[in-house]
Amino acid sequence: MPEKDASPSRKSVIHDIALSAEISRRTIAVSSVIEGPQVLCAAVALPEVVACHSCDMLQRSIPLAPGGTALCSRCGSPLFRTGHLDRALALTFTALVVFVIASAFPIATIETQGRHNAASLPGAVGLLWDAEMHLLAVLVFVTTLLVPFLELALLAVILGALQAGHPSRPIRLMLRLISGTRPWGMVEVFMLGVLVSLVKLAHLAQVVPGVALWSYAALMLLLAAVWSNIDGRELWAVAVRGAPR
Amino acid sequence: MTATVTALELGLVTCHSCGLVCRPPDRAGCKVFCPRCEASLHARKPDSIARTWALLLAACVLYIPANLLPIMESGSLFGSQQDTIMSGVVFLATSGSWHLAALVFFASIIVPSGKLLAMALLLVSLRRSAPGSARARTRLYRVLEFFGRWSMLDIYVVTLLAALVQIESIATIRPGPGAPFFGGVVVLTMLAAMSFDPRLIWDNLKEQTRNDGNT
Numbered sequence: 001m002p003e004k005d006a007s008p009s010r011k012s013v014i015h016d017i018a019l020s021a022e023i024s025r026r027t028i029a030v031s032s033v034i035e036g037p038q039v040l041c042a043a044v045a046l047p048e049v050v051a052c053h054s055c056d057m058l059q060r061s062i063p064l065a066p067g068g069t070a071l072c073s074r075c076g077s078p079l080f081r082t083g084h085l086d087r088a089l090a091l092t093f094t095a096l097v098v099f100v101i102a103s104a105f106p107i108a109t110i111e112t113q114g115r116h117n118a119a120s121l122p123g124a125v126g127l128l129w130d131a132e133m134h135l136l137a138v139l140v141f142v143t144t145l146l147v148p149f150l151e152l153a154l155l156a157v158i159l160g161a162l163q164a165g166h167p168s169r170p171i172r173l174m175l176r177l178i179s180g181t182r183p184w185g186m187v188e189v190f191m192l193g194v195l196v197s198l199v200k201l202a203h204l205a206q207v208v209p210g211v212a213l214w215s216y217a218a219l220m221l222l223l224a225a226v227w228s229n230i231d232g233r234e235l236w237a238v239a240v241r242g243a244p245r
Numbered sequence: 246m247t248a249t250v251t252a253l254e255l256g257l258v259t260c261h262s263c264g265l266v267c268r269p270p271d272r273a274g275c276k277v278f279c280p281r282c283e284a285s286l287h288a289r290k291p292d293s294i295a296r297t298w299a300l301l302l303a304a305c306v307l308y309i310p311a312n313l314l315p316i317m318e319s320g321s322l323f324g325s326q327q328d329t330i331m332s333g334v335v336f337l338a339t340s341g342s343w344h345l346a347a348l349v350f351f352a353s354i355i356v357p358s359g360k361l362l363a364m365a366l367l368l369v370s371l372r373r374s375a376p377g378s379a380r381a382r383t384r385l386y387r388v389l390e391f392f393g394r395w396s397m398l399d400i401y402v403v404t405l406l407a408a409l410v411q412i413e414s415i416a417t418i419r420p421g422p423g424a425p426f427f428g429g430v431v432v433l434t435m436l437a438a439m440s441f442d443p444r445l446i447w448d449n450l451k452e453q454t455r456n457d458g459n460t
Contacts (some may be wrong), residue, residue: 041275043258043267043286051252051259051266055384055447058252058266074249075383075447106382111407117411119438123410127418131407135425139432140404143397176262176282183435186397192348200337200346200402200411236263240281 083231089159095222102215112205147185294440300437314423321416352398
């Protein structure tokens with residue numbers, strides 16, 4: 001694949017034929033069986049291999065250069081990257097502070113004929129609720145306030161605990177919760193929505209951007225920075241065996 | 246094609262929640278869970294095709310009122326006005342900011358309709374797959390997953406306009422009856438994309454090449 005070989009330091013393609021034979025040979029016993037209303041069986045972990053999420057091709061995990069990304073050799077989807085969990089933790093705390101400012105202050109104020117009106121995000125959700133648009137109010141609340149807050153708060157706890165060297169079962173359950181809720185946080189889409197509505201209003205009235213507008217823009221960048229420093233595979237590995245010293 | 250081996254062929258399962266590759270125990274009739282995050286394990290997303298079709302069809306139904314009903318109702322001293330998604334884009338284009346109009350057109354019209362079509366295309370092409378297109382279809386799926394959320398743009402615009410333009414007797418804006426339908430379309434298409442399992446594209450490919458070899 002010539003297009004991949006052009007920059008081998010950033011993107012490494014992993015491919016291993018001998019792998020399948022090796023895994024087939026290994027004998028594995030059931031690690032635990034819990035009796036309950038339904039019998040639950042723990043599967044046996046094979047942390048040294050990775051199956052592509054897009055095409056299920058089984059590949060051996062390889063060490064990466066800093067900033068590198070491993071791609072699936074069959075379908076080209078990203079498999080894993082290198083991360084910096086300490087940086088992610090610092091950025092998470094910053095983002096939490098910015099989140100509080102972004103939700104407490106008005107996003108913008110409009111002024112026309114001597115009257116003015118300011119709107120904050122929680123206020124906007126409340127107005128939707130009062131206008132009998134309950135579903136819409138819930139949707140906006142969940143995607144712009146609840147999920148981003150949960151994501152940041154849980155990440156702060158998880159990364160803090162792992163940094164202090166305390167991997168535990170509650171930490172792993174929190175990590176699972178985050179991976180489920182993350183697609184529903186839409187801070188960046190909301191930011192674009194704010195810009196579009198302010199431009200629409202600029203024809204009708206004088207619009208004064210508020211503190212929360214800048215904070216929301218900063219929050220959007222901080223969230224992107226947090227996740228670019230986290231690789232899910234690495235984070236999970238640390239959540240099981242603790243951070244490498 | 247013997248070089249590639251999938252986890253499924255070796256009897257291995259990837260956890261949907263944490264991505265760990267596991268070997269489920271050889272015991273019949275027990276519910277297998279991931280040893281790392283304790284989520285229940287499935288080789289492929291359960292009932293992927295049926296669930297995706299169901300969510301997709303529901304989204305198609307909601308898509309009609311979402312586009313026909315007004316998404317925003319504005320009232321002022323000079324009368325009231327109702328805006329659908331399309332008329333909102335037209336208003337933006339005619340009032341001078343055509344790049345913004347293009348952006349909203351992309352997020353509220355191209356993305357939702359494109360997503361409905363592309364999901365249907367992915368589902369239909371699972372049955373009749375040309376080997377060369379599997380990589381392209383996987384890429385299409387990843388693009389869908391990435392862009393789907395941006396359709397929420399119009400919902401946020403309406404929310405914010407309704408909150409800001411609340412000046413009694415001069416101008417007020419209220420969300421219209423189409424807005425919840427549009428929100429429903431966005432949520433349902435996101436759920437449809439999540440319930441679709443792109444690995445089925447590749448599973449079918451292998452099955453077909455195997456069948457071709459036998460005949």
